[in-house]
Amino acid sequence: MDTDVTDSAGSAPAAPEGPPGDGPTPRTPGPDDKSPAESADNDADGHAGEHQPDRSPSPTDGPTGRPAGSPADSPADDPADDADDTTDLPTPHPVPRKRRWLRWAALGASVAVLAVAGTGWWFYRSLDANITTDTSAAAELRAYEKERPTPVSLEARNILLIGSDSRAGAGNGKYGRDDGGSQRSDTTILLHLAADRQSVTAVSLPRDLMVDTPSCRAADGSRTEARFAQFNWAFETGGAACTIRTVEKLTGIRVDHHMVIDFQGFKDVVDAVGGVDVCLAEPVDDRASKLELPAGPQRLDGEQALGFVRVRHGIGDGSDTERMQRQQSFLGSLFKKVSGNGVLLNPAELYPVLDAATKSLTTDPGLGSLTDLYELARSLQSVPTEKVQFLTAPRQPYSADPNRDELVQPDADELFERLREDRPVTVETAESAGDSEAGGSRETPAPTGTAAGRKDSNEDHESVEENIEERTNGEGREGRGAGKDDSGHTAGSTDAMTGSAPDPTYTGTNASLGMCG
Secondary structure (H helix, E strand, O other): OOOOOOOOOOOOOOOOOOOOOOOOOOOOOOOOOOOHHHHHHHHHHHHOOOOOOOOOOOOOEOOOOOEOOOOOOOOOOOOOOHHHHHOOOOOOOOOOHHHHHHHHHHHHHHHHHHHHHHHHHHHHHHHHHHOEEOHHHHHHHHHOHHHOOOOOOOOOEEEEEEEEOOOOOOOOHHHOOOOOOOOOEEEEEEEEEOOOOOOEEEEEOOOOEEEEEOOOEOOOOOEOOOEEEEOOHHHHHHHHHHHHHHHHHHHOOOOOEEEEEOHHHHHHHHHHOOOEEEEEOOOEEEOOOOEEEOOEEEEEOHHHHHHHHHOOOOOOOOOHHHHHHHHHHHHHHHHHHHHHOOHHHOHHHHHHHHHHHHHHEEEOHHHOOHHHHHHHHHHOOOOOHHHEEEEEOOEEEEOOEEEEEEEOOOHHHHHHHHHHOOOOOEEEOHHHHOOOOOOOOOOOOOOEOOOOOOOOOOOOOOOHHHHHHHHHOOOOOOOOOOOEOOOOOEOOOOOOOOOOOOOOEEEEEEOOOOOOO
16 A cells, blocks of 8 residues: 655655765655745845854754744745855954054044135135225226336336325224215335345335325216325325326336225234334323323334324424334334244234234235235245335425425435336435434425435535536535445445446335334
8 A cells, every 4th residue: 555654743754965866766845845945035135144053953843944833935935045055155354443543534634624724715715805905996097097107127016005094994083083084195105026026115205295196086076186286185085096196107106006004904913913112212292192102112002003103293303204214113113023023924823914904905906815915925025124125205395385395306216216127226224324313304404315425405406417526526425434335336436437326325224123223
């Protein structure tokens, strides 16, 4: 009788493995047996890549070798993957701690670089936005381009610095009443940057100088009449454009750029550098400017510095000439401190200076960005402080009104010609020249800033030939000892080889001396 034989547990005897024909006939799979395909599906469901240890049947296993009670596998499972069940994949190794540290360090450095770049960009945009650009002056100058001087030295630069006494704007009202925003040029300096950037010459133009001013466009759009007037009248009626045209007509020098700074801006710059050291031979007591300073060395803050460079009647002889000389010495001290005290190399100290300077500046479009100003400053880094020279345009009391000034000729024209042609200008202090005073005064009407070898204003000017003859005989040197200048000429004499007149020497100061020598 043909009957199925089963064991007492009801399961069929296990068939031996192996290919057909190599051993006993394999058993027929039961309904609960798992095919090779089903094993593959299980691996795909999340067990792929994991090494499963061999597992012996336990008493709790069901007919399929699984724990009793586990759900049956789907009959749709693919029968091809059972062989993968026993494939061992390599166990992933943990990332070494050093490598993780390097990754974090690189990430941190990247974040730091981005933060610095972002901060730098913010500072740049902030400083750049501080600068006010005077486009109206540029338009006015373009309209009169045909009458403007032609540049002689294309690499040299001439910049007109204008100190405005306007009471308009934040912080300026306490220095006087704001009468509708009117302004005058309290200080005007023509700054000449040599083409080789090895010297800077700053020439102060007296505000009381009598000059020919052109017809200019006023702030209300009307036009003024050309007139012979006090120099600072040009800025009051026609702004920077009128002042530039007046200077160009007076000197024959093409003005490439201009900057205007007000009271508050000047104070802020001085405070930003931590004050400026001065040495006073006598105390200052001026009620008008509310300035009281003892004699001797001291450091001035911004408020004191502003009073010091503006005071006239509480110090010295009360002349505008002496005031200009104090301004020149003070600016020399300021330049010396900024360039020699590490300010330019220290971002923490440089930013407040730049912030104060850019907030107070009004410039032409050619200097109307932080990049333009940086390039200008960078070009001056190599200039020695002793070659940053200050002097006043040769002047004397105006013949029709001793309270006004006029240029000393031909001294002034010779100075302007040297600047125009970018030729060296020799400046020496009054002490080194042997003078007892650095310039004239209203009470003692001697000309200031005159070249060595010229006679003073109390005598008539001889012809150029007579002056050369005087130098040959060693006369007319205003007490200056004979000495060689930078070009090898001897002051007060002619060149032995060529018979030509020596280069003139002008009285002034330089930044290396500051105010304390």
